[in-house]
Each structure stands twice: as structure tokens, then as C-alpha cells.
């Protein structure tokens with residue numbers, strides 16, 4: 184039986200849950216305000232205008248920093264009173280964000296964490312949205328990527344459109360899995376020390392049957408997603424890198440993603456689904472590079488580029504403020520060009536081979552240098 188994929192439907196800290204983004208909205212928005220092309224929806228009647236304004240300011244500033252890039256059309260920021268770290272759904276062009284942090288994910292509905300956060304940590308989070316704002320900027324970065332990459336890359340556009348059509352089917356299959364899980368728990372609940380061996384065997388057989396059924400459905404989900412997965416897997420490291428650039432340019436802090444994601448991860452008692460997560464967080468620090476993750480995890484994949492782009496361009500505060508739009512545009516162009524080169528490659532690209540990893544890091548950095556030069560932005564060193 185293939186390993187079930189659905190436990191990966193949601194991973195902490197700004198993963199683009201493209202493949203696994205199959206959740207229905209928790210509830211409809213209570214009211215929505217339109218700001219330029221971005222809608223802000225209060226998802227709870229306790230959300231105040233003042234709280235929405237905090238998120239609005241971030242999006243407003245980002246929209247004013249896009250250079251020649253397009254503002255995501257019809258994007259929606261869904262403001263919950265309580266939510267886990269912000270999370271983007273690029274298919275519906277939305278970001279879900281909470282005023283206060285909770286270890287549940289109302290909009291996704293999965294919350295399995297090893298331990299409760301300490302009260303002190305929660306108090307810190309309540310006091311300031313400083314940890315959710317950079318993640319919001321990162322997640323909005325994914326929407327910016329989608330808005331601008333779709334029109335220039337038909338493969339990406341077709342992948343997104345095709346996957347959207349698959350969503351209802353996936354949702355149905357996941358519901359079947361949920362139902363089986365409930366059933367399994369029910370059968371487990373019937374187990375007791377006093378039962379006869381026959382009764383016990385009967386229950387074990389039942390559990391096995393249910394698990395086989397779940398395995399079959401998981402396989403079906405896997406097969407349905409397979410044609411899209413190849414494109415998503417290759418695009419993700421580029422998409423994550425660009426989203427981190429957006430957050431770092433916005434905050435001016437090279438280590439902001441590592442800090443925000445590590446903080447949230449700590450509150451969740453570490454994330455049980457992300458292998459080598461803490462190491463991967465460190466690789467997202469633009470300044471303080473460590474040896475790359477041997478798993479070539481998508482978030483930390485372009486660790487060498489992060490380092491290079493900081494040293495060459497982002498370390499300068501005036502670059503980050505006065506040239507923010509041009510830098511955003513230059514990095515997007517480089518990322519888009521490189522992504523297309525990789526997804527159009529006539530032979531498969533093995534992203535997780537060390538030679539490929541080095542080569543793709545090197546070529547992306549070179550592409551960024553070219554795009555910066557075109558815009559007259561000089562290397563700092």
C-alpha cells in the first residue's frame with residue numbers, strides 16, 4: 184500500500200498547498216471591503232476595522248512596490264479572529280490570516296500537533312502581529328507570482344486550470360477518507376480486554392479492510408494528482424524563493440522568515456510532517472547560510488541564491504526602499520525565466536541531485552544579475 188499523501192495536505196509556514204489545497208471555506212465572509220484589486224473579508228464578526236487595517240497596510244505597501252508587475256486581480260485576504268499562521272490558496276487567489284494565533288486551522292480543518300504552546304509564547308503572539316505579518320507578505324508573494332507568471336507561461340496556466348477542475352473530485356475522495364478514519368476509530372473504540380478472541384479477530388479484520396480501502400483511495404488521489412505534481416514540484420522552489428524575497432524586501436530583515444516560521448513551529452511543538460524542518464528554516468535566512476538540506480526541501484532549495492542576492496543587492500537599505508519595485512520586478516523576471524526553462528526542459532530535471540541543485544542555484548543567480556544589470560542596479564560587491 185502506498186503511503187497516504189493526505190497528511191501532507193497542510194504544512195506549516197507558508198507552503199503553497201496547491202496539491203493539497205482542497206479545503207472548503209469555513210464560512211462565507213461577513214462583509215468585504217475592496218481595496219484596489221484586493222478584497223478584505225472579515226471571517227468573524229469579532230474582527231474590527233482596525234485589525235483589518237493592519238493587514239491592509241501590508242498589502243497596500245506591497246502593491247505599491249511591484250514595479251512593473253501586476254497586482255493580483257480579485258485577490259482576497261480573509262481575516263479570521265483566530266487562525267494558525269497565514270496560508271495562501273493560489274487557486275482561489277486568497278490568503279487566510281488571523282488576528283490571533285491558534286493551533287487550529289479553521290479554514291483547513293486539520294490540527295494535529297505534538298504539544299500545546301506555552302502560554303508565554305501565545306502572549307507574545309497576541310501582543311504583536313510581527314510574526315504573522317512577514318508570513319502574510321510571503322503568502323501574498325505567492326499570489327503575485329501566480330498573477331504574473333500565468334500570462335507568460337501557458338504550461339503553468341494549463342496546470343492551474345486543470346488542477347482546479349480536479350478539486351471537487353479530490354474533495355470527495357478526501358471526504359471518503361475522513362469517513363473511513365471515523366469508522367476505524369469507532370471499531371478501535373469497541374476493543375476491550377474482556378472480549379473473546381473471536382470478537383477481537385473480527386474487529387481486527389474489519390480494521391484491516393477499512394485500511395485497505397483507505398489505501399486504495401489514497402492511491403487514486405495520488406494517481407489523479409500525478410500529472411500535475413511534476414510541474415508543481417519543479418515550480419515550488421522558485422515560487423517559495425520569490426515569496427521569501429517579497430517578505431524580506433518588505434521587512435528589510437534577512438532572517439525574518441526563519442524567525443517567523445521557527446516561532447510558529449515552536450508554538451506548534453514542531454511540525455510532525457516536515458522532515459528537517461528547523462534546518463530548512465535556517466536556509467531561508469538570506470544572510471546566515473548553512474549547509475543545504477540534504478532533502479533539497481522546496482522552501483530552502485535556493486539557499487545559495489538567497490545568500491547571493493542579499494550580498495549583491497538586498498544588503499543595501501536604500502536598494503530595499505528606493506529600488507524595491509525594480510528589484511522585485513528583476514527577481515521575478517529571473518525566477519520566471521528560470522522556472523520556464525526547467526519546466527520546458529525536454530528531458531526530466533532531477534531537482535534533488537546535488538549537481539542539479541548547484542547548477543540551478545548558479546543559473547538563477549546569474550539570471551538575477553542580468554535582470555538587475557538591465558535595470559541599472561549595480562552589485563554591492
Ligand SMILES: [Zn+2]
Pocket residue numbers: 196197198199321322325422423426
Ligand atoms: Zn510559501
